[in-house]
Amino acid sequence: MDNVSSKNNNFNPTAVKDELLKIYPVKVLRKRSKSIVINDNEATPEIQANVRTIPGIISQRGCSYAGCKGVVLGPTRDIVNLTHGPIGCGFYSWLTRRNQTRPPTDSSENYMPYCFSTDMQENEIVFGGEKKLRMAIQEAYDLFHPKAIGIFSTCPVGLIGDDVHAVAREMSATLGINIFGFSCEGYKGVSQSAGHHIANNQLFKHVIGKNDQKHEGKFKINLLGEYNIGGDAFVIEELLKRCGITLVTTFSGNSTYDQFANSHMADLNAVMCHRSINYVADMIEKKFGIPWIKVNFIGAAATAKALRKIAAYFGDAELINRVEHVIADELEAVRLAQEDVRTRCAGKRAMLFVGGSRAHHYQELFKEIGMEVVAAGYEFGHRDDYEGRAVLPTIKVDADSRNIEELDVEADPLRYEPRRTVEQIETLTNSGMEFKDYDGLMNDMAEGSLVIDDISHSEMEQLIDIYKPSVFCAGIKEKYAVQKMGVPCKQLHSYDYGGPYAGFEGAINYYREIDRIVNSRVWALIKAPWQKYPELQACYTTA
């Protein structure tokens, strides 16, 4: 492996790539080689993404159900999320994503600590489960009287052909509440990503736009793709409030049904996690005329930029002023923390293999403390998440994606109202505002860094062996294998039960967290003193 890295740590990425692929059978090698690219800042290379995972490869990915029920709908506190299927799927998605929520009063609805399942038995697999589903909905209604019930289909439900949508319609008519189904069977699509899309579609069809209540407040936005892991959304909510910006809804951290229903009353959609939610942003724009911009509240500079972007959109002098004040208030503490942490972290290497936007967003935080990100990739990104939305027209839609419904959205005859005129949009664009745009992860990564989609376990271990990073960011399945290699692993799905990491306050938390992780004493204690010497020293007593 000598040609992979030279002594002064200048890695040869081409050699590394060959090394990662060497172990594979020919067919696998051919396929994986397209998903491993060496970043080139001049001409962004094409990466193969959102394609099927190779059987037997040990991937990080989950399924469509996880993306739909777990990611997008999970953080909503007042919808009864009912899993239709055998017990497992519902059980595993029960509280494990640690979406925090803050009901306004002690008696406000909050179903998040509950797991609802039809617990299908063999009988229902053979004769159909619709009857049980209907009864389960009735029982849920009788017990809780929720505003809305979501039904989530698991693999066997799709196969036996239970029509969850028909049951939803029927029960909705009987009970007089909003009930809607999600055909998010685990085998749909190639990863969680399919589930995000399915969730977005159904929210759009069944919830968004159902409540026309007007809001006070001059500057009304929705935050999309923020799931309030570790309290991130709380930090952002607070920041926006201080700036005088009204948050109509967050999709979907710390959110409620009514906020979703009312989201079309905002004047701007700010998108955090591009992958999981860009569909909703697009559809709302088409139907209601609300433009969207990409923002990122992970990283201090990114947060400042996001706030300025929102203020610039509204173009109100007072708002711009307030935003600058808030930023100025925060930046001093951030600067001090950065300076301190830098002295212990600068120059160290990090890798991020997680999610669909986090592997991009978190690079900001590492850069801010002088760390270098040498390799990164998504668990379920698409090409546009890597290469930027400019490549959208050139993405080939394959069979697995074609099976996911694309909604035909048209302008609402009554409620479509462009929030900005064509001229205004043009002026804003000329001054640097990018609407409906996302540059992707590769644009932010260093020349020669490795970008790997749907990394396999084997590739991960080799990467760590070669680069010996100071920290590896991934999820729970990877965590302990990485740590057994003597490298700390920071979980970026669950934050290792820490956080928040969003906003200025979150950035400081993260710097300190990384400082602790990479400089913890335990990594130096793995070998016992007697294991550190190559040979046994002569023993006095034997003489």
Added chain:
Amino acid sequence: MLLRHTPEKITDRNSLTINPAKTCQPIGAMYAALGIHGCLPHSHGSQGCCAYHRSTLTRHYKEPVMAATSAFTEGSAVFGGQANLIEAFQNIFKIYNPDIIAVHTTCLSETIGDDVGQIVRAAHDDGKIPTGKHVIHCNTPSYVGSHVTGFSNMVKGMVNYFAESSGRRNGRINIIPGWVEPSDMREIRRLVKEMGINPIIFPDTSGVLDAPQTGKHIFYPKGGTTVSDLKNTGDSRFTIALGEVASKAAGEALTAKCQVPCHTLDLPIGLEATDRFIDMISKLACVEVPGSINEERGQLVDVITDMQQYLYGKKVALFGDPDQLISLTEFLISIDMRPTHIVTGTPYKGFEERIRSITKDVVPDINIKNGQCADMFLLHQWIKNDPVDLLIGNTYGKYIARDEDIPLIRFGFPIMDRIGHTYFPSVGYKGALRLLEKILSAFMDRQDRDSKEESFELVM
């Protein structure tokens, strides 16, 4: 209130499970397979199930849990997963080089009716499985039974594929430990060795899911039952299967296949169940119980006599897996506590009868629910109606514990918010001592917290 919507009033539910006290079969099969040395579990279905099972096992053991999947997409769901499975075998042997692949099914592959046994045979015949390597399988449809059923099915799969009788007895004994922790498997081995016997324990996750930090990730750690030992199970003198639900099926399969007699006992949790375990081995193997074991037993009994006043009459609610709950209930009765409400989502016909016979003299009106809709929502409602002093169950119990202000002792699966379960046993006399220590500490911490200043005790 975390569980603010749980009403005191109990209504009938037949279709809606709320906060389940069980999960699905494949995760049990995956755990069992990890107890074979050099084995990579493989989930035949879409990758989501495998990701969920690996994540949950990882959160419980805080160790790498490696497993592969057939990664079904819509096409495989329609046309069957044979091509995916065979492709997976080839990739796995080339990339991850296990000695054995242990395949379990999922709801998906079960519903479409993939015949995994047939696919494995075909793969063998076509030379897709390298010589000297093995593929075993079991069926784990999640709409039947629970995670414990899946565990049981995989252990039975080990017997089906490996056990052989050579016609010569090897003088060893088999122990099927049931779904217990790596620490428990270690403790069972220690106890049996203490009696001068070298057992074959299968599965055995000790050494696999409690592996040391060495700075290297060993994909197949030292632990786990070896293939040669699994083969040898057919020549052993007898089998002790611990737990009717988790272990009996494999023990009986071994009797049918290799005529090795099987004795099914309760999990050796608590004093009396451990007594029966030791006594049975002593009788069947014709060995005397060594003084060291008598000493351990005596220490346990000593603590019980010393601390009686803190235990007597205390009410407990329990949830978990049937085998564990049966032994645990018996232990609680033996230390004069009162198990009051018990649920297990894992269906097991004999459950209610066993629990009633254990508790009949002390708690004749005990609440028990097993099977469909036997969930933690109901358990919580029972507790609201008839409060208890202690709750014993997995991590999910912490929501009830906090709302009702009851101490929780973490026991069972999964435990995702504490450590210790993988390192310190709950079986045997030492395990009982540990359980006792936890129970006493829970009560005494409570007393210290709640007592008036004038009655705050220094010595207890």
